[in-house]
Amino acid sequence: MLRAFTRAFAGRPLPDCYYGYIRAVDPAEKKRRAEAIACLPEWKEAGLEVWNATLGQIGFDELHSRIRQAIAGHDLWGLLGGPPCQAYSVVGRSRRMGIGEESRRSHDDEKQKLERERRAEAFFSDEKHTLYREYLKIVAIHQPPFFVMENVKGILSSRLDDGSYIFDKILEDLGDPWRAIAGEDLPTEEASRFMPASRHGYYIHSFVAQPNQDGDYQKSDYLIRCEDFGVPQERHRVILLGIREDLNIAPTQLKKQGTKTSLAEVIGDLPELRSGRSGRVTHKIRMEKKDTAATWIEAVKSAITNHVLEDVRAFSPVIHERMENVLQNLCPNLMRGGVFVPCEPWKDSTHDLAKWFRDDRLGGVLQHETRDHMDADFARYLFVAAYGEVMTDSPKLRHFPHSLLPDHENAKTEEGRRVFHDRFRVQLAGRPATTVTCHIRKDGHYFIHYDPMQCRSLTVREAARVQTFPDNYFFEGNRTEQYEQVGNPWM
Numbered sequence: 001m002l003r004a005f006t007r008a009f010a011g012r013p014l015p016d017c018y019y020g021y022i023r024a025v026d027p028a029e030k031k032r033r034a035e036a037i038a039c040l041p042e043w044k045e046a047g048l049e050v051w052n053a054t055l056g057q058i059g060f061d062e063l064h065s066r067i068r069q070a071i072a073g074h075d076l077w078g079l080l081g082g083p084p085c086q087a088y089s090v091v092g093r094s095r096r097m098g099i100g101e102e103s104r105r106s107h108d109d110e111k112q113k114l115e116r117e118r119r120a121e122a123f124f125s126d127e128k129h130t131l132y133r134e135y136l137k138i139v140a141i142h143q144p145p146f147f148v149m150e151n152v153k154g155i156l157s158s159r160l161d162d163g164s165y166i167f168d169k170i171l172e173d174l175g176d177p178w179r180a181i182a183g184e185d186l187p188t189e190e191a192s193r194f195m196p197a198s199r200h201g202y203y204i205h206s207f208v209a210q211p212n213q214d215g216d217y218q219k220s221d222y223l224i225r226c227e228d229f230g231v232p233q234e235r236h237r238v239i240l241l242g243i244r245e246d247l248n249i250a251p252t253q254l255k256k257q258g259t260k261t262s263l264a265e266v267i268g269d270l271p272e273l274r275s276g277r278s279g280r281v282t283h284k285i286r287m288e289k290k291d292t293a294a295t296w297i298e299a300v301k302s303a304i305t306n307h308v309l310e311d312v313r314a315f316s317p318v319i320h321e322r323m324e325n326v327l328q329n330l331c332p333n334l335m336r337g338g339v340f341v342p343c344e345p346w347k348d349s350t351h352d353l354a355k356w357f358r359d360d361r362l363g364g365v366l367q368h369e370t371r372d373h374m375d376a377d378f379a380r381y382l383f384v385a386a387y388g389e390v391m392t393d394s395p396k397l398r399h400f401p402h403s404l405l406p407d408h409e410n411a412k413t414e415e416g417r418r419v420f421h422d423r424f425r426v427q428l429a430g431r432p433a434t435t436v437t438c439h440i441r442k443d444g445h446y447f448i449h450y451d452p453m454q455c456r457s458l459t460v461r462e463a464a465r466v467q468t469f470p471d472n473y474f475f476e477g478n479r480t481e482q483y484e485q486v487g488n489p490w491m
Contacts, residue, residue: 021036055134209221280375434446
């Protein structure tokens with residue numbers, strides 16, 4: 001709702017109380033600023049815009065009445081959205097349809113077969129596979145001039161239980177939504193109030209490719225590789241553009257950028273920070289939490305034992321040398337950041353993205369605060385970041401010296417190293433980041449900062465920059481909830 005409040009000021013400066021609220025550290029000050037915001041008419045307007053509801057679980061009349069009210073008086077409007085992606089993601093499919101470690105170790109073929117059948121039945125009966133039909137009903141009933149539908153690239157290869165591709169079915173249904181929902185049990189009396197005068201179909205276009213001579217697209221034409229269009233992230237998503245068939249509109253394709261935007265370009269201006277200490281030496285050993293710059297430096301140095309350094313030297317003398325250099329030059333002045341960190345971000349105002357991110361009235365950056373990490377992970381983070389600098393790539397678990405392997409039994413087997421090969425991943429300075437997902441809320445192992453001197457994972461603000469949230473975008477809730485909002489922007 002807070003972001004809806006800022007949209008109510010489109011074309012006008014945001015009020016001072018907004019900046020006071022998002023910069024406030026003291027709870028009493030934050031409450032006072034929130035009360036000032038709540039008194040403004042734009043806050044009431046935001047309350048009318050925001051509605052937290054789940055399709056399929058709310059009444060037909062309530063849903064469509066709200067939509068009709070929202071679009072009243074507008075001839076040109078668009079519907080944006082997409083079904084949940086968990087059912088279509090390659091990772092999600094693999095995890096949910098796998099037979100599990102216990103069955104795999106049993107070597108019982110019949111047991112493994114039954115487990116596969118059980119998991120497949122549960123997977124294909126999941127309502128997430130057909131929630132797109134709720135979206136489809138809105139398209140059919142309200143006939144938007146255009147719509148945009150987004151999902152993960154795994155939707156291109158996802159099949160239904162009859163073996164057919166769900167993406168083919170989605171294209172067919174979106175092209176003729178009324179035919180697609182002909183068998184739906186719509187509430188007759190309520191539905192009659194919302195029936196459109198004409199029932200149109202849609203042409204489904206790609207944002208990045210032109211159709212062939214027959215006006216058709218290949219499946220791959222709907223896949224957008226965001227890093228090709230200036231986004232500092234290798235985020236690959238299927239995005240469909242539906243245009244109502246009675247409109248004489250020819251879409252224009254996005255143009256690829258000449259060069260890709262690197263991670264360092266969008267987070268390199270942010271203040272350098274150190275990580276925090278969780279108080280855990282390893283998963284099994286907890287000590288009193290002492291989190292100062294001095295104890296952090298001591299913990300990092302203690303984690304990089306002579307045994308670890310010798311293992312690294314045997315693997316790569318160059319990486320060993322870089323790690324030694326870091327250990328000798330750890331900065332005692334690094335802070336952990338905070339809810340608001342005064343600084344001058346985006347000093348290079350000529351950068352293509354500066355206009356989008358920058359807000360001179362902020363006077364600093366929001367939510368640039370590091371997580372806690374256990375001491376044993378400092379050695380892994382330092383190794384991974386040093387590896388990234390030297391090899392310009394992120395190491396797989398098979399590249400780790402044995403003394404740096406995680407303290408998990410599966411990480412010490414060849415099978416485990418194959419399955420969990422990306423357990424620790426450094427985000428490289430000179431490339432776009434890898435895809436930011438909701439997993440970032442759990443730990444920072446997939447999102448390690450490229451600077452070995454900082455020995456940490458990305459902050460909420462750094463992840464938000466990767467996801468192209470403007471700097472004045474404030475994420476409510478605790479830090480875990482903030483990471484989840486960044487990793488799942490459709491929330």
